[in-house]
Amino acid sequence: MFYTSSIGTGLGVFLGAGWLTGQLGHIVGPRKRWWLILCNLIQTCLVFAATAVQYRYGVEDHGPKALTVVSLLAFAAGSQVVQSRSLAATEISTAMATAAWVDLMIDRRLFVVDNRPRTRRVAFLLALVVGGLIGALLYRTAGSAAALAVSGAGKALASLLYIFSGGEKKKVNTSEV
Template identity: 70%
Template sequence: MKTSTGDDQRQKETPSPSPSPKQYAVVKHLTQNIQPNISSELQLLLLTFSTGIQDATTVPDYHCFSSNQTGNTIFLCLGLVLPHLNGDVFVTANIGISLGLFLGAGWVTGQLSHIIGPRKRWWLFLCNFIQTCLVFAAAAVQYIHGTEIQGPQALSVIGLLALAAGSQVVQSRSLAMTEISTAMATAAWVDLLIDSKILAYHNRPRSRRVAFLLALVLGGFVGAFIYREVGSGTALAVSGAGKFIATVMYLFATAEKDCDEDSVV
């Protein structure tokens, strides 16, 4: 019987192929941390605009918000105390699924961000890509089944949008730009009004809040116009397109400098 000990030994001694410089560059690029800068602000504002479009369609269609959970929280309280208003002023099931999935998505994304790194390029790209797919899926449900205020189709659309929104709002914290929450406007209005330097020429936090509020209002107007003219399915598709652009931008966003580079004198 022939032995293969020599062949096995040579196979063990054969070194595995090392990554090519191109592969190494791709991996390094994807594992870099995104630098919070003007480009990141534009991405968050684009996401805010897309959020405004979504809420402008879910309120008239389903009597709830997909992103603004302040309103949903109050509606949920009303639904528990005044159930006879269900279906006219709000839909309790829709509000419950929106609030619950929003909080769940925010919790999962936030906790994983602590482990992975909140500003890792590949992580931000992946999160935004999944969110984009969820919004397009919601638009597809509306195109196929239409809109009904209650029922499985309504819960599907609201659930998909709430999952996307809950994951999305984590990004303003990840990028250290809490002035652009991408969804909730109340804190931005208050912080803007009480800013002691509201009229100062150089005031970045003030400028971010103003830009955020303008983007949210503009998204609301655009969403309402599209809803009136061609329907909510198209409005959600436009919102998804905006999120897709923001997703692609993460591939080209400026990275933070390495510690070694920062230490060079």
């Protein structure tokens, strides 16, 4: 069921998280490694907090506990979208898959072998579809809290990858002037 309070809360918290993460990112530098790691760790904690609420109190479709879960997940999602935008990974839209599908379909170089943007879009969309199917299976067999726990584990893995991935390469000025 759709509840106006859940929709309003989710959208408001999502936008608030986007604003807060974006504005703080402008201050500290949106692509600084420590900022990316911190944002990801906070997002991971929020997903696990939502998981804990559902494990502790069960799944509710409306009411304060439901709004708490919606708020935690909306904040994590809003922050994630801002973070992905700051990384300028335009092939991977964490906000909506339709943009990636359309960009894939209109790619002039769709059938060219060496096409990194196309390959990233395809990988993103495959991961999204497979993840959605696995999440649906988990939800159906083990419940919402278990699906959220797996999602939190995925976010934790992403945080670890930020820690161990190479930093951004500095551009070398080759000008002779």
